[in-house]
Amino acid sequence: xxENASAANGLLNRRxxxxxxxxxxxxxxxxxxxxxxxxxxxxxxxxxxxSGSGTPPSAxxxxxxxxxxxxxxxxxxxxxxxxxxxxxxxQLLNGTLTPNGLHFERHHxxxxxxxxxxxxxxxxxxxxxxxxxxxxxxxxxxxSTRLLFLECSGNSYQNMxxxxxxxxxxxxxxxxxxxxxTGVPLATLLDEAxxxxxxxxxxxxxxxxxxxxxxxxxxxxxxxAMIALYQNGEPLRAAQGYPMRxxxxxxxxxxxxxxxxxxxxxxxxxQTREETSKYTDLKPxxxxxxxxxxxxxxxxxxxxxxxxxxxxxxVYEISGLAWSGAGSIRSVEVSADGGKTWAEAALQSxxxxxxxxxxxxxxxxxxxxxxxxxxxxxxxxxxQPNREQAFAGQAQQAFYHFNAIQSWGVDEAGRVTNVYA
Amino acid sequence: xLALCLASLSQAESxxxxxxxxxxxLGQPAVAGYESAVMPDGRGLxxxxxxxxxxxxxxxxxxxxxHGADGTLAGNALVGGLGTLATSAPVRTVGSYWPYATTLFDxxxxxxxxxxxxxxxxxxxxxxxAYVLHLNGIIDADARLDADQLPAVRMPNRDGFExxxxxxxxxxxxxxxx
Numbered sequence: 040x041x042e043n044a045s046a047a048n049g050l051l052n053r054r055x056x057x058x059x060x061x062x063x064x065x066x067x068x069x070x071x072x073x074x075x076x077x078x079x080x081x082x083x084x085x086x087x088x089x090s091g092s093g094t095p096p097s098a099x100x101x102x103x104x105x106x107x108x109x110x111x112x113x114x115x116x117x118x119x120x121x122x123x124x125x126x127x128x129x130q131l132l133n134g135t136l137t138p139n140g141l142h143f144e145r146h147h148x149x150x151x152x153x154x155x156x157x158x159x160x161x162x163x164x165x166x167x168x169x170x171x172x173x174x175x176x177x178x179x180x181x182x183s184t185r186l187l188f189l190e191c192s193g194n195s196y197q198n199m200x201x202x203x204x205x206x207x208x209x210x211x212x213x214x215x216x217x218x219x220x221t222g223v224p225l226a227t228l229l230d231e232a233x234x235x236x237x238x239x240x241x242x243x244x245x246x247x248x249x250x251x252x253x254x255x256x257x258x259x260x261x262x263x264a265m266i267a268l269y270q271n272g273e274p275l276r277a278a279q280g281y282p283m284r285x286x287x288x289x290x291x292x293x294x295x296x297x298x299x300x301x302x303x304x305x306x307x308x309x310q311t312r313e314e315t316s317k318y319t320d321l322k323p324x325x326x327x328x329x330x331x332x333x334x335x336x337x338x339x340x341x342x343x344x345x346x347x348x349x350x351x352x353x354v355y356e357i358s359g360l361a362w363s364g365a366g367s368i369r370s371v372e373v374s375a376d377g378g379k380t381w382a383e384a385a386l387q388s389x390x391x392x393x394x395x396x397x398x399x400x401x402x403x404x405x406x407x408x409x410x411x412x413x414x415x416x417x418x419x420x421x422x423q424p425n426r427e428q429a430f431a432g433q434a435q436q437a438f439y440h441f442n443a444i445q446s447w448g449v450d451e452a453g454r455v456t457n458v459y460a
Numbered sequence: 461x462l463a464l465c466l467a468s469l470s471q472a473e474s475x476x477x478x479x480x481x482x483x484x485x486l487g488q489p490a491v492a493g494y495e496s497a498v499m500p501d502g503r504g505l506x507x508x509x510x511x512x513x514x515x516x517x518x519x520x521x522x523x524x525x526x527h528g529a530d531g532t533l534a535g536n537a538l539v540g541g542l543g544t545l546a547t548s549a550p551v552r553t554v555g556s557y558w559p560y561a562t563t564l565f566d567x568x569x570x571x572x573x574x575x576x577x578x579x580x581x582x583x584x585x586x587x588x589x590a591y592v593l594h595l596n597g598i599i600d601a602d603a604r605l606d607a608d609q610l611p612a613v614r615m616p617n618r619d620g621f622e623x624x625x626x627x628x629x630x631x632x633x634x635x636x637x638x
Contacts, residue, residue: 118526118536119575121575147571148571148575162487163490163496168487169489169490170490171488171490171494172486172487172488176484180483180484232487242496242497248571249571249577250570250571250577251571307499309497309504310560310562312563315557315558315563321552324546325545325546327545327557327621329623330623331624332627434545435549
């Protein structure tokens, strides 16, 4: 066993990457410097971008440097593509933030073109003073900023299929994204309207064609939700709810209503279509759970991950994302032998409530078969379940809230594929 | 003189906001009678009425292309599935799964017909709701629905749901970057 081993089948101490000099890797990274070329002209020929002016600064940097940096999965309803979703290509990103153009989307009747000047948010129902707010008015309130994950409750559903689909990390799990959200705390507007003590729920409604509406428990929303106006520093994009959206941290994305136009305080839920016929969890006995709003603890290894190929034996950094709707990520464990032995990964971003973290651990691949897994544990003590545990209590055609451990199989040729283990 | 000064000072102070509440109060009065949702007890339902017969015609024109003439088009079915929820092939439709009839009005009025949303009159929505409920065998062919009748319709799966237990907020210390 490797002296730096932290678990079986090649996992190394998580500080290993800092101390294990990789001779081959180090020399390959060196690029020729000017002095090594036989002439200045030859250097220019090899690296033509080193001469002649580049393009001027842009009004808005629109294009990613890598043409392949785009969504691989954009799906629409068979009766109309406007009711569809698109996923974040998790395996092409690193760190924790999702670029705004790659945040996952799920729309029920497309992205509306809203005139922000005419848009109003109305707070009504069980309040002393029914009020409406313009975007300009909201801009004048004290804002707060939080780094949060946002996940569709249908994320990862494809892994509920009987056979593992041969897909990438983003295709399988990319209905989760991470952003720094800025906006007005919901409590500020509720206090101004004066909430009746009898109110227990808030029915939020969007201004898009579908008018998607969901009932949110006041106990969750009052002190934690915000009216988000900015995402990663820029005003919300149309696809994410411009001019304003509800953001309920840690809960299924469907209740963070985009294009928010109405918040109605009520004693009971409205029993909308989205919280009855959809977004409910059917059980084997034919009854269903309703308002299972918090997203469960989950993690996924993004590198190496599905459809990739390891080019040669050597030391690789296993890296991925972990998040939980029940609190902070306390730790992430990684296995290279299908869950027989585990090693604790390093968390390289600061954990916080409902905040995604990036985990990393070095792994030595000598050409052996391996099954890579990650298992997140949150501050509430929840441990990410294996497949059998995750399926317990779910009907055969259940769909939402699937948080089973992801397994990536690695074969002798270095091919990485989705496997069930 | 001293008393007068104190009195005026106190008056001035009373006009100051000493609560250190820096939030502006910029909400404007909402539009009178503003409504956004239909509740299971019928609150929020508008005036109007519609019959199964009227709904059949509206459905054929506005809904059948995506749901089938009798609401059974596979993948988009509104009808059928009774008794399947506890099987290995559950079929969730209005008839087999939806717990409240009021949800139909709320959803059709806001989100249907797909691509031409909010184009039906209130009477037409009541009529389509009546027709879909009739297709599921829940109301009779001669039924007429309005704001009083619709909440009284009892759906077959009315008791099929349990509310997930905990709505507790996260209790650990909040973020430092807030």
